[in-house]
Amino acid sequence: MTTGVTINLRADGGLERREHPLLPPRPGGALLAVERANVCGSDVHLWRGGHPTLHDCVLGHEFVGRVVDTGGGPLYDARGERLAEGDRLVCSYFRVCGNCAMCRIGRMNLCEVAYASWGRSSLEQPYFRGAFASHYHLHPEQFTVKVPEELPSSLAALANCALAQGLAVVDRIRADVLPGPCLVIGAGALGLSVVAGAPKETSWDVYDRVAGRRANAGLFPNARALDALPPAGGALDGNYDVVVVAAGTPEAFGTALEQVRPGGQIVMMGIINTRDTDVVSI
Numbered sequence: 001m002t003t004g005v006t007i008n009l010r011a012d013g014g015l016e017r018r019e020h021p022l023l024p025p026r027p028g029g030a031l032l033a034v035e036r037a038n039v040c041g042s043d044v045h046l047w048r049g050g051h052p053t054l055h056d057c058v059l060g061h062e063f064v065g066r067v068v069d070t071g072g073g074p075l076y077d078a079r080g081e082r083l084a085e086g087d088r089l090v091c092s093y094f095r096v097c098g099n100c101a102m103c104r105i106g107r108m109n110l111c112e113v114a115y116a117s118w119g120r121s122s123l124e125q126p127y128f129r130g131a132f133a134s135h136y137h138l139h140p141e142q143f144t145v146k147v148p149e150e151l152p153s154s155l156a157a158l159a160n161c162a163l164a165q166g167l168a169v170v171d172r173i174r175a176d177v178l179p180g181p182c183l184v185i186g187a188g189a190l191g192l193s194v195v196a197g198a199p200k201e202t203s204w205d206v207y208d209r210v211a212g213r214r215a216n217a218g219l220f221p222n223a224r225a226l227d228a229l230p231p232a233g234g235a236l237d238g239n240y241d242v243v244v245v246a247a248g249t250p251e252a253f254g255t256a257l258e259q260v261r262p263g264g265q266i267v268m269m270g271i272i273n274t275r276d277t278d279v280v281s282i
Contacts, residue, residue, distance in 0.1 A: 004134040006122035009047060011055040020127035025071045028140030032065030032089060036153035037131040040161055041188070041248070057119045058130025061093035062161045064153040065136050078143045090159045091144035093118045093131075098141070113141075158189060166193025169267050173242055177265050178202055183240040185255060186247030187213040187225070190269055194244050195223045205240070208247070232258035240264060 008016045025031045043059045045051070067075070067085050075083040083089070097103055100112040117139045120129050126137040138144060147156045178199065184191040187208035195204045195217065206217035207226045217225040230239050238261040245252045245268045256266045 004128060006058045006128060006130065006133040008058055008122045009054075009056065013047065013049055015047075018122050020122060022069075022128075022135060023126045023137070025069055025137060026126075026140055027071060027073050028075070029071070029142075030067050030075050030083070030089075030138045031069040031071075031128075032136040032138055033068045034063055034131055034133060034136055035066050035088065036064045036157045038062035038157045038161075042161075043132075054119045056121045058122045058128070058132055060131030060133070061118070062157050063090070063131035063136070064147060064157050065089050065091070065131075065138070068135075077146045079145065081146055083144075083146060088147040088149075088153065088156070089138070089144045090147055090156055091138055091142045092160060092164075093142070095139055095141040096143065117142075158193070162189035162193045163197070165190055165269055166195075167197040169194050169244060169269050170197045170199075172267060174265055177241040177263070180241030180261075180264075181205065181239070182242040182244070183207065183229075183256075183259055184223075184244045184246060185252045186245065187216055188246060191244065191246035192216060192220070194246070194269075195220050198222070229255065229259065237261070238264060242267070244269065 002022055003019050004022050006018050006020060008018050010016055022031060037060045040062050046054055046059055049055070065088070067083060067087050067089065070083070070085060077083055077089070094111070094114040095117055096108045096111045097113050102108065102110040102112060117129050122128070128135045128137045145159070147153070182198070182202055182204045184194055184204055184206045187206050191206065195206065198204065200222055202222060204223040205226050206214055206223050207229055208214035214225040217223040239259050241261055241264045243256040243260045243264070243266050245256050245266065253268065260266050
């Protein structure tokens with residue numbers, strides 16, 4: 001195959017199928033064939049026009065790709081494992097240069113070129129920089145990890161976005177407020193990823209207004225689904241040591257303030273908000 005296909009988001013909100021030549025990868029990068037691409041809530045948000053600058057681009061960032069071309073050079077994942085054509089990968093959609101001011105102080109999530117290769121028009125070479133496409137150009141400055149053969153792509157695709165954020169939230173929760181009772185507001189992929197990544201000795205209540213979503217909490221032995229939140233405490237009282245807000249609504253933050261105990265912790269995640277009337281959860 002010498003050409004591939006992208007699904008490009010136009011400035012007017014429409015989607016356009018485009019065909020492009022498959023260019024060779026950069027040294028240290030790779031050309032991937034997209035095997036699985038999820039629709040993240042942020043993709044829906046961008047499609048609805050909720051981003052101030054991204055209006056002509058290829059969406060999609062939760063995905064699994066299979067290496068089809070390394071350009072003949074060596075390719076390694078973030079763990080130092082040598083990769084070969086045919087291997088499945090998950091990768092961060094952002095770049096980490098390692099040289100800018102933020103990278104030098106260890107704040108690589110704020111790399112100055114983090115989004116230089118994502119959210120670009122498919123008319124710009126190398127064309128394939130979003131997962132809603134047949135192929136994907138892996139930049140040498142993107143972190144990538146080989147997917148074990150026993151792990152299905154349907155699960156591995158979550159690693160880049162929902163699972164990574166869930167684990168980051170767990171890392172940020174102070175040790176002195178665990179393993180007291182904890183609450184997740186919002187039982188989507190983000191909220192449940194926090195439960196999945198939390199220490200098993202912690203207990204989690206999971207609340208979501210959608211019954212089918214909160215029922216998924218039953219998949220985790222350290223979690224229980226709530227049909228309703230417990231009565232809010234007084235001005236200096238609450239029910240939980242940790243409240244994670246993954247619901248994407250302003251009201252959820254007010255609920256978190258009511259539910260958290262003195263000295264507890266509130267963690268906000270997955271909120272994209274450019275207008276008060278246009279808020280979604282990832």
